[in-house]
Amino acid sequence: MAEDVKPTRKNLMEIEDRIELSERGHDTLEQKRDGLIMEFMDILDQAQDVRSGLSDDYERAQHKINMARAMEGDVAVRGAAAALKEYPEITTQSKNIMGVVVPQIESSRVKKSIDQRGYGLLGSSARIDEAADAYEELLESIILAAEVETAMKKMLHEIETTKRRVNALEFKVLPDLYEGQEYIEQKLEEQEREEIFRMKKIKAKKEEEEKEAKEADKAAAKEPGTATAD
Amino acid sequence: MSATGSSNPEYVNARVRARRGALYDDEDYRKLVRMGPAEIARFMEESTYEEEINALGARFSGVDLVEFALNRSLAKQFNDILDWAGGRLYDLIARYLRKFDAWNVKTVIRGIYADTPREEVETDLIRAGEFDDRLVERLLEATTIEEVVDRLSGTIYGPPLRTAYEDYEESGVLVPLENAVDRAFYENLLTGLVTNEATEQYREFLYAEIDFRNARNALRLARSGANIDPSEYYIDGGRLFSASELSQLASSPEELVTRIRESTYGDRLSAALTDLDRADSLIGFERALEAALLEYSESLGHVFPLSVSPIISYILAKEREVENIRAIARGREAGLSEDEIEEELVIL
Numbered sequence: 001m002a003e004d005v006k007p008t009r010k011n012l013m014e015i016e017d018r019i020e021l022s023e024r025g026h027d028t029l030e031q032k033r034d035g036l037i038m039e040f041m042d043i044l045d046q047a048q049d050v051r052s053g054l055s056d057d058y059e060r061a062q063h064k065i066n067m068a069r070a071m072e073g074d075v076a077v078r079g080a081a082a083a084l085k086e087y088p089e090i091t092t093q094s095k096n097i098m099g100v101v102v103p104q105i106e107s108s109r110v111k112k113s114i115d116q117r118g119y120g121l122l123g124s125s126a127r128i129d130e131a132a133d134a135y136e137e138l139l140e141s142i143i144l145a146a147e148v149e150t151a152m153k154k155m156l157h158e159i160e161t162t163k164r165r166v167n168a169l170e171f172k173v174l175p176d177l178y179e180g181q182e183y184i185e186q187k188l189e190e191q192e193r194e195e196i197f198r199m200k201k202i203k204a205k206k207e208e209e210e211k212e213a214k215e216a217d218k219a220a221a222k223e224p225g226t227a228t229a230d
Numbered sequence: 231m232s233a234t235g236s237s238n239p240e241y242v243n244a245r246v247r248a249r250r251g252a253l254y255d256d257e258d259y260r261k262l263v264r265m266g267p268a269e270i271a272r273f274m275e276e277s278t279y280e281e282e283i284n285a286l287g288a289r290f291s292g293v294d295l296v297e298f299a300l301n302r303s304l305a306k307q308f309n310d311i312l313d314w315a316g317g318r319l320y321d322l323i324a325r326y327l328r329k330f331d332a333w334n335v336k337t338v339i340r341g342i343y344a345d346t347p348r349e350e351v352e353t354d355l356i357r358a359g360e361f362d363d364r365l366v367e368r369l370l371e372a373t374t375i376e377e378v379v380d381r382l383s384g385t386i387y388g389p390p391l392r393t394a395y396e397d398y399e400e401s402g403v404l405v406p407l408e409n410a411v412d413r414a415f416y417e418n419l420l421t422g423l424v425t426n427e428a429t430e431q432y433r434e435f436l437y438a439e440i441d442f443r444n445a446r447n448a449l450r451l452a453r454s455g456a457n458i459d460p461s462e463y464y465i466d467g468g469r470l471f472s473a474s475e476l477s478q479l480a481s482s483p484e485e486l487v488t489r490i491r492e493s494t495y496g497d498r499l500s501a502a503l504t505d506l507d508r509a510d511s512l513i514g515f516e517r518a519l520e521a522a523l524l525e526y527s528e529s530l531g532h533v534f535p536l537s538v539s540p541i542i543s544y545i546l547a548k549e550r551e552v553e554n555i556r557a558i559a560r561g562r563e564a565g566l567s568e569d570e571i572e573e574e575l576v577i578l
Binding site for chain 2: 063066067069070071073074075078079082083084085086113114115116117118119120121122123125126127129130
């Protein structure tokens, strides 16, 4: 991998910049992951409470409706249920927990007063009221559970993503960058050494040539008298 | 028969006495509580419900078969009584049985409101009231609530429904219509009732019916915490409260309970009122009211054996039988224990 990089000083500077950025990103992401985990633990506690409450509410509502169906008859319960067409209204907004956008579900018209349930008060009974009450509470619990559990799932997904990014930086990106940096540094040092060696060689050769030239000049200076005598 | 002709309490009482003997006794209930829904249907098939179970067996099964067979039997028995009765006796019995007309009117209106198919609405009707089949068919054929209101113009429900229809159009909810129907039934229970020695007890029973309805509604309103004027839901004709008294008492459930305790019904309802103080549910109190009414009706039958009283007493006992069998079957289906089911039953 590192061999793919051209061992130039420019590339070394680029790698050093990327290492600095990656290290900073790694620290930040690690902090984010830890923060998310802490937030997640809080939401997890809340989700567990909501789940257990939801389970209790469901049991209670089921018992109440069974009693109402037993004592008032299935026809009466179905009739009371058919007396209302209006659905509860649910609006979703979003809030940000450490960069994770989680839903905030607002519900209205879930809990109704006795005169808003559609069926007449004069001909109905407390059993139907209590079954309706229990189901309204169950619906509110379901809405709360939907909010908390969606937040939990989104947080979990974000933690996974952040963890993968931290691991990728820690075990892949940074080691590769370090390796690349080391490779380029080694190559540059090697090139430097080769350059110094070459320079020394050139210098030695030059000195050799200079020496030879000097000796040749000296020899030439001694030769002229011999030539005159001839 | 009809309200024309002469009153025939001797004949109707003789027929009713025979029917009364066929009602389930304690031993039957003890057996039923240990059975599953299919076994209950089988048990019913071997008794007075044979015709209804066989007629409905191909369409329904399990608890639904039990419930629809019970409703059909109830309708048949009460229609027979109305057929036998004539003159003033017919009028006296029909007063009480109009509660099934009220039920049918509400069922038809709810069906139209919720776009329920006609067949399903028809299945849910209990044809035990005064309406003849032609009127019921016309109601079932109606496609709008306004048509239902128009078609009821010749009955006691016509004028109040017409007034309530305006409220319905404004609010879009069925509450005003349903309340108008129930109010028409309750307020006509005592209208024009000529009392003599023989019907005096029946009148007492009708007072109790209205008083108990007012008491339970006031308690429901008080406990719900809703900001509603209880006098809006007050039914005229009872003796326990006036509308203004009820408005005052509904803001304080304790005073309301004290008032009931100090009334003529206090002794009968004493235990239930004590429980009511402790429990946060009204169900036990409602059960006690039902038991008190049944007890009341039981005593009706013994004083004037040849009046309307034993007939009304039978009607209430039959209603109670239907409610008890349904409670057992539904309770068994929902997995309730024998003790829980027995606690819900009202048996004298």
